[in-house]
Amino acid sequence: MKLGWLELAALTASVASAKELAYSPPYYPSPWMDGQGDWADAHERAVEFVSGLTLAEKVNLTTGSGWEQERCVGETGGIPRLGMWGWCMQDSPLGVRDSDYNSGFPAGVNVAATWDKTLAYLRGKAMGEEHRDKGVDVQLGPVAGPLGKNPDGGRVWEGFAPDPVLTGQMFAETIKGIQDAGVIACAKHYILNEQEHFRQSSEAQGYGYDIDQSVSSNLDDKTMHELYLWPFVDAIRAGVGSVMCSYNQINNSYACSNSYTLNKLLKGELGFQGFVMSDWGAHHSGVGDALAGLDMSMPGDVLLGSPYSYWGTNLTIAVLNGTIPEWRIDDMATRIMAAYYKVGRDQIRTPPNFSSWTRDVYGYEHFIVNENYIKLNERVNVQGDHANVIRKIGSDSMVLLKNNGALPLTHDEKFVAILGEDAGSNPYGANGCSDRGCDDGTLAMGWGSGSANFPYLITPEQAIQNEVIFSSQGKGDVFSVTDNWALDQMAATAAQADVSLVFVNADSGEGYINVDGNEGDRKNMTLWGNGEEVIKTAAENCNNVVVIMHTPNAVLIGDWAHNPNITAILWAGLPGQESGRSLVDVLYGRVNPGGKTPFTWGKSREAYGPPILTEPNNGKGAPQDDFTDGLYIDYRHFDKYDYQPIYEFGYGLSYSSFSFSDLEVTPLNGGSYSATTGMTKKAPVLGKIGQASDYLFPKSIKRITQYLYPYLNSTNLRESSGDPDYGMPSKDYVPAGASDGSPQELLPASGSSGGNPGLFEDLFRITATITNTGKVAGDEVPQLYISLGGKDDPVRQLRAFDRLSIQPGQKIKWSTTLNRRDLSNWDTNSQNWLISKATKKVYVGNSSRKLPLSATLPTVQ
Incomplete structure (x- = not known):
C-alpha cells in the first residue's frame, strides 16, 4: 500500500502527546533486488545459487543460530549440502572485537579529524584484512548512526562527525576499504539512533525506568533526507553489502519493522541492493519484519540466549502457509548471496579461527550450552604492518586548538612534567575492563561493542619518557604524577617544569555499560576524574602548560582555554594502540599537525540545542524524542542562533600558515534533471517450495540444545511453531499490498545506486589557490561550504574538502565539483529533489567560520 506523503504529512510530522504520536506511514511491498549497476554480476550469480536451494537452506541464510552458539557474535546457519558453513558477523567498527592478536584502531571520530579520504580507505582496508583473516564474513561497521545530533551521545565516537558530507565521504571510503579486502561491510545504525538512553526498553528497565517500548526518534521528511539519510546514500554508492537497522523507533515504528524507512527510503528510493540485518535484539516480529524489509535476523533468538526465534522454523512455516510470499524469502536470500559474491567471499573465505566468548585455546563450540569441546582459539596474528596506518591516523587526526609558540617542543626542555591519569596505564x-568499560589510565577508545582488544597500548607517559631520555637529542629530566587527586604533588612538579604536559579525558560508550553513572551517554560535558582541577593546578604553578585531551567529542573548556599560562591545547580524540607514539610525533614536530576539529567546541551544552532525553515522557510507552532542532545540529545550530564557539567546526592550527586566493567558478554541462518514471519487473520466484514433510528435522543432524534451526518438528504447522495462531495464514499479519509481487511504480527520486542518477551529475567546478606562507611543510584542509539561500536553509553547509600536503612557499590549485544533490533541497510535495530559485553562494576557507573566499553561483535551470 503506497500512501502519498501529502496524505500523511500532518501525522508524520506530529509532535508526541498523550493522544497523538508521530506516525510512520506504511509502504509495501518490499522492493526486490534487480541487480542494476555494479551489482549485475553478483546478482546473476546469487540468483543461480539461490535457485538451487531448498526453503530450509534459504531460511538458514536469513536466521542467526542463536546467541553464543557459534564462535562469532552472530552466525547464520550454513548449507552443509553445498559445503557452506555459517556466516560470521563480528564487531567492531574499529577492529576485530573479542579476539586476540588483532589491532586496536583509532575511532571513527579520529578518521573524521584527519579530513583525509585516503586514510579512511587505508584504515578500512586494514580492518577488513584483519576481519578476513580471522574468518569474518561481515564486519559490523562503519557507523553513520549516530550522526552526532548530541555531542554527549554515548556512541558518537564510533561514527565520524555531525555533518552529513564529512561523515558520508569517510563512511564511503571506509566501506570501500573493508570490501576491497574481501569482507562485507555493514553500514549502521539505520537510522536516527542518536542516544543510548531508552534505545532498548529492557536495558532501560535495568536502569530503573518503567517503560515497555524503546525510544521513538520523531523526525520530518525533509530533515531525514537532507541530514540523516545523506551518509547512507554515500554508503550505497560505495557498494555497501549490508545495512544494520537500529534499536530505536522512528516515528513510533521500530527501525527493523519500519516499512517506510526500509522499503521506501532504503530499498525503493535509494536502490539498495544488499541485505538489511537487525541489530542484536532489534528484531520484533516474524511476518511483520520480513514484509517490512528485514533480510537477516541477528543473532536469531527473540531474546539473547533464549531458544525461540521469530524466524528459523517460524519463517519456514510462514512461507509454507503463504503468509510470506515465496518471492520475499527468495529476495532475502538473493540479497545476502549477492553481497557475498560482490566482495569475493567465495574466493578467500576461511572458517572463524577465534572465539568471542573465551580466550582459552580449548572450549565448547556451542558456548552457551557447553556442547562439543574443541580447539576454539588458533591464535592467528592478523596485525601485519597495520600499526603504521594506526600511528599515522593518530598523529594526522590531532587538532592543535591553541598554540602560543609552545609547540613543537625542541628537546631543549630541561624538565618535562607529565601530569594526569590520562597519561598513564590502566592498572x-x-x-x-570488559569492552573497555571503565576510564582508568589513558583513553584510546570508548566502551561497548564498538571496541576491540588492544594488542598493546603505548601510553603518552611511556612515549614521552622514551623521547626525552632515549632520543638522540634527549638531555632533559622527565617526571610524572598520574593520580588526579595528588594535586599537591602535581603543583610541586609543575613548579619545577619548563613545560607541563597535562592529560585529561572524558569517556562514553554503549548503553549496556554504566561507567560512574554515565549510562552510555555522558551525564555532562565536563572533564572526568577531577580534570579541571588538574589543569588549574598546573596553570597556577607553571607558565608553560600544554593540555592534551582524549575525548569522544567536545567538552566544556571555556573556564581555562584562554588562560595565558596554558600555551597550547591539543585534542587527540581516541587514537588507538599507537596513542603515545602518535602524540610525540606531533609534540616534537616530526609531524606538523593538520587535523581539523570534526565538531564544534561550544561555551555551554545549551549552545548545541536540545538535550538528550533522559526521563520518560510518555508513561510506560515509548519515550518520545522529537528532533525539534531539525537540520540545525552542531555548527549549523551555532550559525543559526549566532552563538560564538570557542573553536568552530573545521578549525585547526598548524606549525605553518596558509593563505587562500583566486576563487573560480566554472559551470559544467550537467544534464537536465527528470523524475524517475516507469515500473519495476515483477518479483522473481526462484525454485519450488515443496511440502511441509520436506522440511522435517533431518535424522542425520545431531540436534544442539537451543540451536535455531529452519526445520519443522511436525507436518502440523501450528504444532511445529508452538504458537496456536502462527501455523495458519492470517490477514492480521499482512498489511495491504505487502504480498503483491506484481510490477511496482518507481519513485520519482529513485535510482539503482543511491537515488536518481541525475542527482550526481556535476554542475560546477570550483577552484582556489592555497599557498603555504610559513617556513615548514604542512597539511592544509580546504573546505567548501554552500549557502542554498532559502529561509529554512542552514547559513552554510559543508559540501567538499580535501587534505593537501604543501611545501613552504608552494602554491597548489585545489579543484572540486558541486553536483545537483549538493545544490538541492528535498521537496515533500513532489517527493523529489529540487533546486530552489534562491541565490546560491559558495565559500572556501579552512574552517566553517574562516572562509575568506566567496562567490555567487550562476542560476541553474
Whole structure:
C-alpha cells in the first residue's frame, strides 16, 4: 500500500502527546533486488545459487543460530549440502572485537579529524584484512548512526562527525576499504539512533525506568533526507553489502519493522541492493519484519540466549502457509548471496579461527550450552604492518586548538612534567575492563561493542619518557604524577617544569555499560576524574602548560582555554594502540599537525540545542524524542542562533600558515534533471517450495540444545511453531499490498545506486589557490561550504574538502565539483529533489567560520 506523503504529512510530522504520536506511514511491498549497476554480476550469480536451494537452506541464510552458539557474535546457519558453513558477523567498527592478536584502531571520530579520504580507505582496508583473516564474513561497521545530533551521545565516537558530507565521504571510503579486502561491510545504525538512553526498553528497565517500548526518534521528511539519510546514500554508492537497522523507533515504528524507512527510503528510493540485518535484539516480529524489509535476523533468538526465534522454523512455516510470499524469502536470500559474491567471499573465505566468548585455546563450540569441546582459539596474528596506518591516523587526526609558540617542543626542555591519569596505564591492563568499560589510565577508545582488544597500548607517559631520555637529542629530566587527586604533588612538579604536559579525558560508550553513572551517554560535558582541577593546578604553578585531551567529542573548556599560562591545547580524540607514539610525533614536530576539529567546541551544552532525553515522557510507552532542532545540529545550530564557539567546526592550527586566493567558478554541462518514471519487473520466484514433510528435522543432524534451526518438528504447522495462531495464514499479519509481487511504480527520486542518477551529475567546478606562507611543510584542509539561500536553509553547509600536503612557499590549485544533490533541497510535495530559485553562494576557507573566499553561483535551470 503506497500512501502519498501529502496524505500523511500532518501525522508524520506530529509532535508526541498523550493522544497523538508521530506516525510512520506504511509502504509495501518490499522492493526486490534487480541487480542494476555494479551489482549485475553478483546478482546473476546469487540468483543461480539461490535457485538451487531448498526453503530450509534459504531460511538458514536469513536466521542467526542463536546467541553464543557459534564462535562469532552472530552466525547464520550454513548449507552443509553445498559445503557452506555459517556466516560470521563480528564487531567492531574499529577492529576485530573479542579476539586476540588483532589491532586496536583509532575511532571513527579520529578518521573524521584527519579530513583525509585516503586514510579512511587505508584504515578500512586494514580492518577488513584483519576481519578476513580471522574468518569474518561481515564486519559490523562503519557507523553513520549516530550522526552526532548530541555531542554527549554515548556512541558518537564510533561514527565520524555531525555533518552529513564529512561523515558520508569517510563512511564511503571506509566501506570501500573493508570490501576491497574481501569482507562485507555493514553500514549502521539505520537510522536516527542518536542516544543510548531508552534505545532498548529492557536495558532501560535495568536502569530503573518503567517503560515497555524503546525510544521513538520523531523526525520530518525533509530533515531525514537532507541530514540523516545523506551518509547512507554515500554508503550505497560505495557498494555497501549490508545495512544494520537500529534499536530505536522512528516515528513510533521500530527501525527493523519500519516499512517506510526500509522499503521506501532504503530499498525503493535509494536502490539498495544488499541485505538489511537487525541489530542484536532489534528484531520484533516474524511476518511483520520480513514484509517490512528485514533480510537477516541477528543473532536469531527473540531474546539473547533464549531458544525461540521469530524466524528459523517460524519463517519456514510462514512461507509454507503463504503468509510470506515465496518471492520475499527468495529476495532475502538473493540479497545476502549477492553481497557475498560482490566482495569475493567465495574466493578467500576461511572458517572463524577465534572465539568471542573465551580466550582459552580449548572450549565448547556451542558456548552457551557447553556442547562439543574443541580447539576454539588458533591464535592467528592478523596485525601485519597495520600499526603504521594506526600511528599515522593518530598523529594526522590531532587538532592543535591553541598554540602560543609552545609547540613543537625542541628537546631543549630541561624538565618535562607529565601530569594526569590520562597519561598513564590502566592498572588492570589495557584490556582490563570488559569492552573497555571503565576510564582508568589513558583513553584510546570508548566502551561497548564498538571496541576491540588492544594488542598493546603505548601510553603518552611511556612515549614521552622514551623521547626525552632515549632520543638522540634527549638531555632533559622527565617526571610524572598520574593520580588526579595528588594535586599537591602535581603543583610541586609543575613548579619545577619548563613545560607541563597535562592529560585529561572524558569517556562514553554503549548503553549496556554504566561507567560512574554515565549510562552510555555522558551525564555532562565536563572533564572526568577531577580534570579541571588538574589543569588549574598546573596553570597556577607553571607558565608553560600544554593540555592534551582524549575525548569522544567536545567538552566544556571555556573556564581555562584562554588562560595565558596554558600555551597550547591539543585534542587527540581516541587514537588507538599507537596513542603515545602518535602524540610525540606531533609534540616534537616530526609531524606538523593538520587535523581539523570534526565538531564544534561550544561555551555551554545549551549552545548545541536540545538535550538528550533522559526521563520518560510518555508513561510506560515509548519515550518520545522529537528532533525539534531539525537540520540545525552542531555548527549549523551555532550559525543559526549566532552563538560564538570557542573553536568552530573545521578549525585547526598548524606549525605553518596558509593563505587562500583566486576563487573560480566554472559551470559544467550537467544534464537536465527528470523524475524517475516507469515500473519495476515483477518479483522473481526462484525454485519450488515443496511440502511441509520436506522440511522435517533431518535424522542425520545431531540436534544442539537451543540451536535455531529452519526445520519443522511436525507436518502440523501450528504444532511445529508452538504458537496456536502462527501455523495458519492470517490477514492480521499482512498489511495491504505487502504480498503483491506484481510490477511496482518507481519513485520519482529513485535510482539503482543511491537515488536518481541525475542527482550526481556535476554542475560546477570550483577552484582556489592555497599557498603555504610559513617556513615548514604542512597539511592544509580546504573546505567548501554552500549557502542554498532559502529561509529554512542552514547559513552554510559543508559540501567538499580535501587534505593537501604543501611545501613552504608552494602554491597548489585545489579543484572540486558541486553536483545537483549538493545544490538541492528535498521537496515533500513532489517527493523529489529540487533546486530552489534562491541565490546560491559558495565559500572556501579552512574552517566553517574562516572562509575568506566567496562567490555567487550562476542560476541553474
